[in-house]
Amino acid sequence: MTPTALAAATDTHCPYCSLQCGMRLVPGTDRPAEVLERPDFPVNRGALCGKGRSAPALLARDVRLTGPLLRDRPGGPLRAADWPEALDRVATGLARTRARHGPDAVGVFGGGGLTNEKAYLLGKFARVVLGTANIDYNGRFCMSSAAAAHRRAFGLDRGLPFPLADIPHTGCLILVGGNPAETMPPAVRYFRELRENGGKLIVVDPRRTRTAELADLHLQPRPGGDLALALGLLHLVIADGLVDQEFVARRTSGFEQARAAAMAHWPDRVERITGVPVHQLREVAAMFGRAATGMVLTARGPEQQSKGTDTVGAWIDLCLATGKAGRPYSGYGCLTGQGNGQGGREHGQKADQLPGYRSIEDPVAREHVAAVWGVAPESLPGPGRSAYELLDGLGRPDGVRALLLAGSNPAVSAPNANHVTERLRALDLLVVADVVLSETARLADVVLPVTQWAEEDGTTTNLEGRVILRRRALDPPPGVRSELWVLGELAARLGVSKGFPAGAEQVFEELRRASAGGDADYAGIGYERIAAEDGVFWPCPTPDHPGTPRLFLDRFATPDGRARFAAVTHRPAGEEPDDDYPLYLTTGRVLAQYQSGAQTRRVAELNAAAPGPYVELHPRLAGRLGIADGEPVAVTSRRGRAVAPARVTDTIRPDTVFMPFHWAGAGRANSLTNPALDPVSGMPEFKLCAVRVEPVGVGLVGSEPLGSEPLGSEVAKPEPDR
Structure with missing residues (x-):
């Protein structure tokens, strides 16, 4: 790499998973940009997976949207349009639906890959401009069960309450239902270093994954057995005298109720439920219970269940009973999936939350945020429907009739996707803002092409609670705009001319004020500081506050400072195998x-x-x-x-x-x-x-085009703005 090219390099971050790995981008010659390692960023220390290394390929014009698209009639083709026509169509459709059916007939669906600034402004747009309660996002499908359990136990939810760098120093780590060797490969070095330091790694997964092959011990339970497994381990810890009585008495509440629930899950019963042999249960209980320090990390396996909150709660109970929480190199954490799954839910995309991780039902929270937004607290709507409930109600008389969707593809990612696709088709108006013509965008009445990671400034919050800064390295194509600009233009057309700036840093400055005093307090975090410190951990209430890489060392975030046990019991999944579906x-x-x-x-x-x-x-x-x-x-x-x-x-x-x-x-x-x-x-x-x-017979297998093709003959190539 020449000195000139190095001088043109921009420090930024990968657009994919929640590690938000550091990288450097250099404008390319035969492609939009080239990726260089950034060894000084502490999370990945220069390592990148194939997705990160190849991320600039998506910046090429032949694979992405470069101008707005409109559909003139139901079932008709999408055609190229200019921005004024597209925005007028959207604003008119939203206003018409709201006038005919009420504000909750319009809805917003966001994504866990949007920057904090976009997530914040999307939530503000829904509540201030549209006046709707119906906003949620695909992060509800990511770690919402872990978040609920975290808040119930500790009073505060952050994916990891400690930095990734702490993992190699713990004595025993149980990883439940996660496969970081494939989902976030640069993180695997932390698990390897754990074992090199003499620590033990236990992996719980129905499959022997690449991650499970790294483990000292692999438990292979039936799907849906994670809750019973955690309760069985807690039973053995109690029976074998491995409870940290001093910690339980001093820093927790509710142990006796949790103890009673766990004692109903004796080893033989747990083996019958989970398929995990009793001898393995005993080995894990002893290994974890006797370790001086320990961690439990969960991922989507135990969380994406109809009993996910209770399942995570039971694993937290195991940490609390053994004194492995609120101490250095110990604790419960969640491996967040999406790039901004953490920050995306902290600042207003979820149906029940306001910026700063505030409850939308809390009068004090409503008053604070309303003051920042310059509106009356009583004008803010209450909680709306969660993600799947919102999607399930699309197009129905009592549901959302017009939907603005940004950074999500529920036609593929939502459960019961055939049904969700039918509901998307039933809308009076579907507007999709995206980088590419996704399967959901192909159903839309209006498609808005928006900027992506390398073409814009903005912050995200990784799985550690580290707020990081993506820097603009390239100019977007002429016909592409940021979601921030789009929201401002729509707000103006809908009668709100102020409060929706297009500049990311300007939006972040307002976010800081809106989050001040909340659980996720960003008030002391600014762009310059993030760049200087390689990210800042929230909560960070003032500019001179050091940030909080490790939570709960002195007290938990509950009113009395104690962590709360969850008295939960095993129950079947929402659907179990039978003769017809075995x-x-x-x-x-x-x-x-x-x-x-x-x-x-x-x-x-x-x-x-x-x-x-x-x-x-x-x-x-x-x-x-x-x-x-x-x-x-x-x-x-x-x-x-x-x-x-x-x-x-x-x-x-x-x-x-x-x-x-x-x-x-x-x-x-x-x-x-x-x-x-x-x-x-x-x-x-x-x-x-x-x-x-x-x-099935050969020839009956296949799929629709996988999306690597051009936009296709159904779409005329859009022209740049004139």
């Missing part, structure tokens, strides 16, 4: 694709590594069904059918099949998944449902 289906991600695949399926390098969906099944199951590796199989649930090639492997349980969820078309895994909701968090039960598997 197998479990579980879903997840693969290394080379990300979320709904709307972006990664447009990158040739990633498509070559992971070209399409598949169905993973055990050799015994394959033999019983007469299925050979590579042959097409049909997976059927009570909600739909998916067809994909079989991948026969002994790394999965014989009673379970696995499908990655990144693809649309015939292989869409979320055609099958169950929308049964956790009663506390509103999380759908993505991680398990009952299915049957059957061989």
Whole structure:
């Protein structure tokens, strides 16, 4: 790299997972930009996965939207339009729906990849301009159960209450339902360093994943068995005298009730429920209970269940009973999935929250935020519907009739996706703001092309609670605008001419004031400070505050400063196998694709590594069904059918099949998944449902175009603004 090129490099961050890895971008010659390592950023220390290294490919004009698109009639083709026409169509449609059906008939659906500034302004737009209660985001599908359990136990939710750098120094770590070797590869070094330092790694997963292969011990429970497993381990810790009585007495409440619940989950019963042998249960309980320090990390496996909040609560109970919380190198944490899954829910995208992680039902919170926004507190709506409930009600008389959707692709990513696609089609108006023509955007009446990570300034908050700064490295194509600009233009057309600036730093300065005094307090964090310190950990209430990389060392964030046990008991999943649907289906991600695949399926390098969906099944199951590796199989649930090639492997349980969820078309895994909701968090039960598997004839397998194609003949190429 020449000195001139290095001088042109911009320090920024990867657009994908919650690590938000540091990287440097240099304007390219034969491609939009080139990625350089950034070894000084403490999270990834220069390491990048294939998605990060290939991220600039999505900046190319031939794979992304470069101008607005409109549909003139239902079922008609999308056509190119200019911005004034597109924005007028959106504003007129939103105003008409609101006038005819009331403010809650208009809705907003956001994404966990949006910057803090975009998430904040989207929430403000919904409540101040539209006056609707109905705003939520796809982060509800990410870690909402962990967030609910975290708040219930500790009074505060942050994905990790400690930096990733603490992981190598703990004595024993239990990772439940996560596969960072494929979902966030640069984080794997922390688990390797843990073992190199003499610590123990235990992985809980129905599949022997790449991460499980790194472990000292791998537990392989039935899907849905995580709650019983945690309670069984707590039972053994209590029975074997491994409770830290001094910690429990001094820093917690509710232990006796949790103890009584756990004692009903004796080892033999837990083995019957989970399939995990008693000797393994005893080994884990002793390993974790006797370690001087320890951590439990959960991911989507235990969280994406209709009992996800209670399941996470039971794992937190295990930490509390053994004194492994609120101390250095100990605690419970959640491996957040989406790039800004943490910050995205802190500042107003969730139906029940206001900026600063404030409850929308708290009168004091409403008064504070209303004062920042310059509106009356009573004008702010109350809580709306959670994500799946909002999607389920689209187009119905009592539901949302006009939807503004930004940075999400629920036609692929939502549970019961056939049904959700039908509801999207039933809308009077669907407006999608996105970088690419996703499967959801193809259903829209108006498509708005927006800037992406390398073309804009903005902050995100990674899984550690570290607020980081993405810097603009390149100019967007002439016909592309930021969501901040779009919201300001729409607000003006809908009668609100102030309060919606297009500058990211200006929005962040208002966010700081709105969050001040809240749980997620950003008041002491500014752009210059973030850049100087490689990120700042919230809460950070004043500019001279050092930030808070480690929470709860002195007290928990509950009114009395004590962590609260959760007295929970095992219960069945929303759907269990039966004679008609005798197998479990579980879903997840693969290394080379990300979320709904709307972006990664447009990158040739990633498509070559992971070209399409598949169905993973055990050799015994394959033999019983007469299925050979590579042959097409049909997976059927009570909600739909998916067809994909079989991948026969002994790394999965014989009673379970696995499908990655990144693809649309015939292989869409979320055609099958169950929308049964956790009663506390509103999380759908993505991680398990009952299915049957059957061989199908060759030629019946396939999927719709995977998204790596151009926009297609149905869309005229948009022209730049004139």
